[in-house]
Amino acid sequence: MERYDLVYRLYDEHDTETVREYQEFVDVFPAVDSRVALEHWQDATEELKARKDEIRSAFAAGETFAAVASRADRDQAFTALDLEAKYGRSVNVLVLDVDETLRSAGGTDNEIPRETLHVLTEFHEAGVPIIICTGQTLENVKGFAIQGLGSEIVHSGDLSIVYEAGTGVFTPGHGAETKQLLYEDLDEEIRTIFDAVRSRVLREAPEKLRRGCHLQGNEFNVTLKPNYETGSAQARAVIDDGLVYLLDLLADAVRAAIGADDVLEGEPVADWTRAFYAAQDPEIRAVLEGEGVYPDLEADETPVTLAGVLERVDVAYYEADAAEIGSLELNKVVGVERALSVLGIDDPFALVMGDSKSDLRVMEWIEENDAGLAAAPEHASQETLQHVLETDDLVFDRGKSVDVLRTVYALNRLVRLN
Known part of the structure; x- marks a missing residue:
């Protein structure tokens, strides 16, 4: 019988919704010192076993279908079947952004x-390594990873952290390869530019900006974060101001590095720099226009000596969340490649989950290399969401990344039947 027909039977003939409810209760039952509560948990465990046994006895591949029914709803199971038919292989590594992907301020x-967290633990127990891929600092990520997943998983040798959007990789349990500072591979000119911006960014900031934002404690990237609630009107205003300020600091640092005057080919270096990045990112252009500082210059006419350096520096704008400069020679793709190497994954087929343009680069990389699936929340950046919709349509509601994880769990179980 066709596998699709078997899955139809599974969801039509069995009360899979109740099975999932029992499974979730058993999985995430809180640790409480109560005899009554523990008896309730034991009763639920026995009922879950009975219902799964019923499914096991109804299918030749009963163990697989019982596992799928206990984790995935009908839509997730059929999506998993479609993915199995398209790719014919299981996901062997998870590449996961954190903020507004695994967790959400609004959801x-x-x-x-x-x-x-429980589903991630199950992937770990099934031997699927996890790469946390984030713009956050290493210390922040280590803290919530240990708190959420537990020290044993974090230090298992099967978890890697790509932090600060690819400037470093931390993979506990791998000796000399445990911590790799990728920014040390950059040439002296680029490192000098970043040192110059970092040393001035708060010290010379206008008072309003200095009071309204703070410098994220990065090892390399320079990131301004709002002191106000992310997504608020106040956060948006201060980050818009911060973006313009960072662009001007970058322009001055690059000018000094190339030994140029304040004016190149009749125009201020700051204006050339603004025009250069506005042409690359419509969101940056919109901010510059809104602030009344968008220059009437053609980006492709940027002086060669200046453009040659700017082409190596990334300026990122996250509305009402952050303004950042980083190196284009260091990004999440570079970090993920290094993490895969340390973890010993030579033929990756990854699930990449993220919401931002930095995550999109990883998604595009896996598509180019036929190396996995991409998923994004419904509120992801427009370009990221468009990419996901055009590939496998793995879009999830805010705060519901578990839905895609359950789909991939079902995929991995179904692939075993091949």
Whole structure:
């Protein structure tokens, strides 16, 4: 019988919704010192076993279908079947952004939900390595990773952290390869430019900007974060101001590095720099226009000596969240490639989940190399969402990354039947 027909039977003939409810209750039951509560958990465990046994006895591949029914709903199971038919292989590594992907300020109170953490634990137990790929600092990521997943998983040798959007990689349990500072491979000119911006960014900031934002404690990237709630009107205003300020600091640092005057080919270096990045990112252009500082210059006419350096520096704008400069020679793709190497994954087929343009680069990389699937929340950046819709349409609701993880869990179980 066709596998699709078997899955139809599974969801038509069995109360899979109740099976999933029992499974979730058993999985995330809180640790409480109560005899009554423990008896309730034991009763639920026995009922879950009975219902899964019923499914096991109804299918030749009963163990697989019982596992799928206990984790995935009908839509997730059929999506998994479609992915299995298209790719014919299981996901062997998870590449996961954190903020506004695994957790959401607007959907999960900025905490990773317990059910999401539990599914990640199950992937780990199944031998699927996890790469946390984020713009956050290493210390921040280590803290919530240990708190959420546990020290044993973090230090298992099967978890890697790509931090600061690819400037470093931390993979506990791998000896000399445990921590790799990728920014040390950059040439002296680029490192000098970043040192110059970092040393001035708060010291010379206008008072309003200095009071309204702070410098994220990065090892290399220079990132301004709002002191106000992310997404608020106040955060948007201060980050818009911060973006313009960072662009001007970058322009001055590059000017000094190339030994140029304040004016190149009749125009200020700051204006050339603004025009250069506005042409690359419509969101940056919109901010410059809104602030009344968009220059009437053609970006492709940027002086060669200046453009040669700017082409190596990334300026990122995250509305009402952050303004950042980083190196284009260091990004999440570079970090993920290094993490895969340390983890010993030579033939990756990854699930990449993220919401931003930096995550999009990883998604495009896996598509170019036929190396996995991409998923994004419904509120992801427009370019990221468009890419996901055009590939496998793995879009999930805010704070519900677990839905895609359950789909991939079902995919991995179904692939075993081949």
